[in-house]
Every structure is written in C-alpha cells, then in structure tokens.
Amino acid sequence: MQADPRLTPTSYIVLGLLDLISGEATPYDLKQMLAGSVGNFWTVQHSALYAEPERLAAGGYLSERREESGRRRRFYAITDEGRAAVDAWRRQMPTETAQLRDPGVLKLFFGGDPAALAAHQTSLHEAKLAGYEALRAQLADRMPAAQLRALEVGIAFERAMIAIWADVRAAG
Amino acid sequence: MQADPRLTPTSYIVLGLLDLISGEATPYDLKQMLAGSVGNFWTVQHSALYAEPERLAAGGYLSERREESGRRRRFYAITDEGRAAVDAWRRQMPTETAQLRDPGVLKLFFGGDPAALAAHQTSLHEAKLAGYEALRAQLADRMPAAQLRALEVGIAFERAMIAIWADVRAAG
DNA sequence: GGGTACATGTAATCAGTTACATGATTTA
DNA sequence: TAAATCATGTAACTGATTACATGTACCC
Numbered sequence: 203m204q205a206d207p208r209l210t211p212t213s214y215i216v217l218g219l220l221d222l223i224s225g226e227a228t229p230y231d232l233k234q235m236l237a238g239s240v241g242n243f244w245t246v247q248h249s250a251l252y253a254e255p256e257r258l259a260a261g262g263y264l265s266e267r268r269e270e271s272g273r274r275r276r277f278y279a280i281t282d283e284g285r286a287a288v289d290a291w292r293r294q295m296p297t298e299t300a301q302l303r304d305p306g307v308l309k310l311f312f313g314g315d316p317a318a319l320a321a322h323q324t325s326l327h328e329a330k331l332a333g334y335e336a337l338r339a340q341l342a343d344r345m346p347a348a349q350l351r352a353l354e355v356g357i358a359f360e361r362a363m364i365a366i367w368a369d370v371r372a373a374g
Numbered sequence: 375m376q377a378d379p380r381l382t383p384t385s386y387i388v389l390g391l392l393d394l395i396s397g398e399a400t401p402y403d404l405k406q407m408l409a410g411s412v413g414n415f416w417t418v419q420h421s422a423l424y425a426e427p428e429r430l431a432a433g434g435y436l437s438e439r440r441e442e443s444g445r446r447r448r449f450y451a452i453t454d455e456g457r458a459a460v461d462a463w464r465r466q467m468p469t470e471t472a473q474l475r476d477p478g479v480l481k482l483f484f485g486g487d488p489a490a491l492a493a494h495q496t497s498l499h500e501a502k503l504a505g506y507e508a509l510r511a512q513l514a515d516r517m518p519a520a521q522l523r524a525l526e527v528g529i530a531f532e533r534a535m536i537a538i539w540a541d542v543r544a545a546g
Numbered sequence: 547g548g549g550t551a552c553a554t555g556t557a558a559t560c561a562g563t564t565a566c567a568t569g570a571t572t573t574a
Numbered sequence: 575t576a577a578a579t580c581a582t583g584t585a586a587c588t589g590a591t592t593a594c595a596t597g598t599a600c601c602c
Contacts, residue, residue, distance in 0.1 A: 210561070211480060218484035230581055240483055243474040247563060252583060275582075292486045299498040300476030302415040302531045305468035308383060311412055311524035312390035314464045326471040351545070352483035355538055359474045362534035366527055373523070382589070402553060419591060424555060426589090447554075
C-alpha cells in the first residue's frame with residue numbers, strides 16, 4: 203500500500219512463485235522452488251530471497267507472518283494486490299528480447315581462441331542440456347503447461363548454442 | 375599499480391576496445407565504438423564508460439591524459455599492464471555459459487500467453503537480426519576475423535530464437 | 547539568433563552480490 | 575557427541591542504472 207518500490211524481474215519471480223503455490227513460503231522454500239525451475243535460466247542469489255520479499259511486503263504485494271517461537275521464520279504469501287501485479291505483468295509484452303550476454307562470445311569478439319572456446323562452451327551447454335532433459339523426463343507429466351513450455355525453450359536454447367559453437371569450430 | 379579493483383566484463387570491454395585501437399580514446403569514443411559492435415549483444419550504459427576507465431586508470435591498466443583547455447576531456451590509453459590483463463582474460467576459459475535471461479521466457483514460465491509472447495518476441499528478434507545482417511553486408515570485409523565470428527554468432531543466435539518462438543507458437 | 551541534436555560529464559540511488567554468522571538436524 | 579550438512583539470516587559493498595546538468599556545434 204506504500205509508494206510502490208519498483209518491481210524488477212526478481213520481484214516477479216518471487217511474486218510468480220508465491221502465486222503458483224497460493225500459500226505461504228519462507229525464503230528457503232522459495233530457494234527450493236527456484237532450483238530446478240526458473241533458477242535454471244534465471245539466477246537469483248539466495249540472499250535476494252530474503253531481501254526481496256521484505257520489499258514486496260512493504261509495498262503491500264505480500265503478507266508477512268513471523269513465527270512466534272524458535273527460529274522466528276518469516277512466511278510470505280501473495281496478496282490480492284500482488285496477484286494483480288503479476289497479472290498485469292504477465293499480460294504486458296516485454297520491451298526487450300534476451301541479450302546474448304555470453305562471456306564466451308565476448309572473448310571471441312576480443313580475440314579469444316575460437317576452437318578452445320567452442321570446445322569449452324560446448325561441454326558446459328551439454329551439461330546444462332542433460333540436466334534439462336533429465337528434468338523433463340522426470341516430471342513432464344506433473345508439470346504445469348506453462349512451465350513445461352519454458353523448459354522446452356530452455357532445451358531448444360541449449361541445443362542452439364551447441365550448434366552455434368559447433369559452427370564456430372567448423373569455420374575455424 | 376594499486377590493489378586491483380576487480381575486473382568485470384565491463385572492464386574487459388573497455389580494455390578490449392582500447393587494445394584494439396591501440397591509441398587514445400575518450401569515453402565518448404568508446405561509446406561510438408561500442409555501438410554497432412559489442413554493444414549489440416552486451417549493453418553498457420554510457421555513464422559506465424566514464425566511471426570504468428577511471429577505475430581502470432587507478433589500477434594502472436590505463437593511462438589518462440586530460441585536455442588542458444576547453445572541455446578538459448579525458449583521453450585513455452591501454453598500458454602494458456592493461457594489455458597483459460586482457461591477454462590473460464582472453465586465454466582463460468569462462469566458467470559460465472550464457473544464461474537465457476529472457477524476460478519473455480520468464481513470462482512464459484509464469485503463465486503469459488504463449489502466442490502473444492511468441493509473436494512479439496519474434497518481431498523483436500527479427501529486427502535485431504536484420505540489423506546484424508545489414509552490418510555484416512556492409513563491413514564484413516573490413517572487419518577483423520574475431521569480430522566477424524562474434525557477429526556470426528549473434529546472427530545465429532537471433533535465428534535460433536526466432537525458430538524457438540515459432541515452435542512455441544506452433545505447439546500452442 | 548534560436549533551436550535542436552550531439553557530446554560530455556556528475557551525483558544519487560539501488561539492486562544484486564559477497565561475505566559473514568549462526569541455528570537446527572541428521573549421520574557416523 | 576562430534577562432525578557435517580542443511581537451513582536461516584544480516585551487513586557491507588559496489589557495479590550499474592537513472593536522473594540530472596551543461597557545453598558545443600550546426601542548421602534554419
């Protein structure tokens with residue numbers, strides 16, 4: 203209900219996750235949800251999962267409940283206002299596409315050894331791809347359609363990058 | 375010569391550009407060089423091009439010369455130490471691959487409308503692709519091999535993203 | 547000679563990262 | 575019960591972004 207703190211991607215990740223479960227979660231729960239889902243293609247530091255919900259609660263997007271005893275853990279849940287915010291965000295088209303902010307490509311641009319970079323980046327992407335595919339094999343059926351779609355995009359992306367680096371190597 | 379300020383990708387972009395030209399450049403010159411080259415796939419704010427060289431000069435990676443009269447513009451050039459740093463960086467393999475930090479995919483994950491997102495992202499990527507291809511057509515021959523390689527990667531990346539979004543749309 | 551676009555810079559803010567710290571739970 | 579690992583959190587820093595501000599040159 204305060205003046206709105208600006209909402210960043212991190213904000214929407216927190217809001218989005220809490221919207222999905224429509225229940226309470228601690229920062230640690232959020233961390234768990236992140237791993238193996240959004241976290242695959244959009245890193246969020248665990249400390250951000252403590253700071254961000256606090257900001258969001260201050261803005262009225264989340265409600266906060268704190269344990270009385272013991273650890274005094276914080277539980278967050280999304281409010282109507284929060285849900286409205288995610289909804290609006292979901293509907294609004296992004297103004298930007300993904301930037302290829304690839305450290306490997308940066309080195310390539312500035313004269314790094316193409317063959318070495320290609321070999322190295324390929325193996326990293328292959329590992330990532332394997333992870334995605336394992337994930338899909340394991341819980342494709344239990345996964346909401348939206349998330350599955352995003353996972354497919356992740357898989358396609360890794361495949362594309364592998365192909366791209368193969369070309370770099372081939373072109374010598 | 376100081377305790378080293380940590381070198382970030384931005385640092386290496388500045389160092390890399392100054393290494394390429396092996397001469398002096400003002401922050402504004404750097405901005406110009408960036409546009410239409412690295413800037414295409416790795417955004418750097420113009421104000422960073424004022425702050426970063428200063429840091430780098432403090433660390434001994436750049437030399438700084440300031441105009442006596444008029445605007446008192448700052449001219450930077452890379453030092454031997456700077457050249458050594460880029461060199462080492464070039465040689466060292468990145469520990470990370472590109473993350474697909476795509477706002478569109480994020481929305482997809484959290485339930486954004488696939489068809490709408492696909493249509494929208496596609497047109498953005500197509501614009502980017504067209505820009506790259508124009509660039510290549512225009513100065514492929516005058517461009518150092520390393521930069522051309524990076525440009526090719528950029529082109530391939532845009533094509534891949536277009537294909538990926540086409541699949542999203544097709545899968546409905 | 548007034549406007550507009552290019553050029554140049556600084557200051558404040560802030561999100562994200564790093565580092566530090568400690569509490570609880572399991573396992574050997 | 576000691577060690578290790580999982581869980582939970584805070585503090586400090588800092589790179590990057592935003593916003594502001596002004597100077598210079600060209601054009602009408």
